[in-house]
Amino acid sequence: MLHFRGLWVGSGKISSKLKRFLRIQLGLSIRLLMDLPRKLSTIYARGHQTPANSDLSLRRRLPRVLVVDDNPNTMSLMQDLLSSRGYDVVAFPDAAQAEIEILRHPPDLVLSDVVMPGKSGYELCRELKENPATRLIPFVLITGLSEREDRVRGIEAGADDFLNKPIFPEELFARVKSLIKLKEFTDELETAESILCTLGLSVESRDPYTEGHCERLAENASNLGRYLRLEEDEITALRRGGYLHDLGKIAVPDDILKKGANLTPEEWAVMKRHPITGETICRPLKSLRLVLPIIRSHHEHFNGSGYPDALQGRNIPVLARVLQVVDVYDALRTARPYKPALSHEQAAITMRDEGRAGLWDEELVTEFFSMLEKQRQVA
Numbered sequence: 001m002l003h004f005r006g007l008w009v010g011s012g013k014i015s016s017k018l019k020r021f022l023r024i025q026l027g028l029s030i031r032l033l034m035d036l037p038r039k040l041s042t043i044y045a046r047g048h049q050t051p052a053n054s055d056l057s058l059r060r061r062l063p064r065v066l067v068v069d070d071n072p073n074t075m076s077l078m079q080d081l082l083s084s085r086g087y088d089v090v091a092f093p094d095a096a097q098a099e100i101e102i103l104r105h106p107p108d109l110v111l112s113d114v115v116m117p118g119k120s121g122y123e124l125c126r127e128l129k130e131n132p133a134t135r136l137i138p139f140v141l142i143t144g145l146s147e148r149e150d151r152v153r154g155i156e157a158g159a160d161d162f163l164n165k166p167i168f169p170e171e172l173f174a175r176v177k178s179l180i181k182l183k184e185f186t187d188e189l190e191t192a193e194s195i196l197c198t199l200g201l202s203v204e205s206r207d208p209y210t211e212g213h214c215e216r217l218a219e220n221a222s223n224l225g226r227y228l229r230l231e232e233d234e235i236t237a238l239r240r241g242g243y244l245h246d247l248g249k250i251a252v253p254d255d256i257l258k259k260g261a262n263l264t265p266e267e268w269a270v271m272k273r274h275p276i277t278g279e280t281i282c283r284p285l286k287s288l289r290l291v292l293p294i295i296r297s298h299h300e301h302f303n304g305s306g307y308p309d310a311l312q313g314r315n316i317p318v319l320a321r322v323l324q325v326v327d328v329y330d331a332l333r334t335a336r337p338y339k340p341a342l343s344h345e346q347a348a349i350t351m352r353d354e355g356r357a358g359l360w361d362e363e364l365v366t367e368f369f370s371m372l373e374k375q376r377q378v379a
């Protein structure tokens with residue numbers, strides 16, 4: 001099961017901006033781009049279930065605004081005003097009901113009163129901002145309070161903006177319009193990320209012997225990151241790295257990719273370019289900043305014998321070393337045309353030997369097997 005948020009691509013249109021981005025970054029033809037949504041949907045649909053609350057199509061739809069206010073007059077005023085400007089508006093009298101709806105059908109914007117019976121607007125805001133599935137939904141607190149401390153409290157809860165009561169329609173429209181625009185931009189970036197990750201899966205699909213490799217890597221690498229108590233954004237980077245680390249193989253011809261072993265020096269040179277190609281493709285997306293070192297350095301060796309930069313020891317970025325340990329284990333445990341799959345015990349012996357020989361970070365190898373051992377005890 002995929003945990004990467006938004007890792008799906010619908011069957012509808014992809015925007016011209018996104019097509020331009022992909023054309024420039026990947027050198028893909030217009031024809032392929034036109035066909036991309038269908039192809040990617042197929043790749044995704046093969047092994048994954050789309051979340052029930054996902055909007056499967058990227059077709060144009062009215063921006064959805066969710067209003068929470070216990071005052072029925074304010075609630076219906078907002079509903080009327082926003083509907084008159086073409087927004088799809090849903091309104092709820094309390095935070096608990098609103099939250100259920102937000103999780104079920106995420107809106108593009110939340111406008112919330114602060115003081116309400118039950119959960120306050122601050123609490124609702126904080127909970128949504130702490131949840132990875134809802135944290136990117138812009139949240140506006142509507143308040144009659146103008147005290148500085150109340151605004152500070154709202155900012156601390158993660159509110160994106162404030163509106164004062166009484167509400168002036170023009171101010172409401174301006175805020176809503178600009179935040180919806182921001183949300184569209186965020187959605188587009190997420191879609192670009194999703195497409196890149198799905199392309200990562202499409203690279204995997206070219207090699208029948210690596211099926212499920214990206215998903216296992218994403219799962220195990222993020223688990224190891226959590227086990228090592230890394231920061232949340234580093235754990236997210238590890239998960240994405242699972243899908244994106246070999247994206248550069250998109251530029252490696254099939255006959256080289258599927259050969260696996262006994263590559264000629266020329267073929268090997270082509271293969272060794274994939275970390276840099278992958279990094280180049282992903283570099284324009286700032287949200288993938290922490291993933292870039294993983295992509296570039298996942299074939300470095302602790303003793304400096306790896307590629308592409310022959311980095312040594314701790315000069316190899318830690319996230320790349322983490323993903324590498326998980327990657328090596330997965331490769332050892334999987335059968336390939338030129339080698340059988342090793343058992344867990346055989347893989348552990350091999351990796352410890354190779355760690356001692358200078359290939360892998362021995363400390364991380366130890367941590368990885370200790371994590372697997374704990375997982376086995378719990379299971």
Ligand SMILES: [Fe+2]
Pocket residue numbers: 245246274298299
């Ligand atoms: Fe690789």
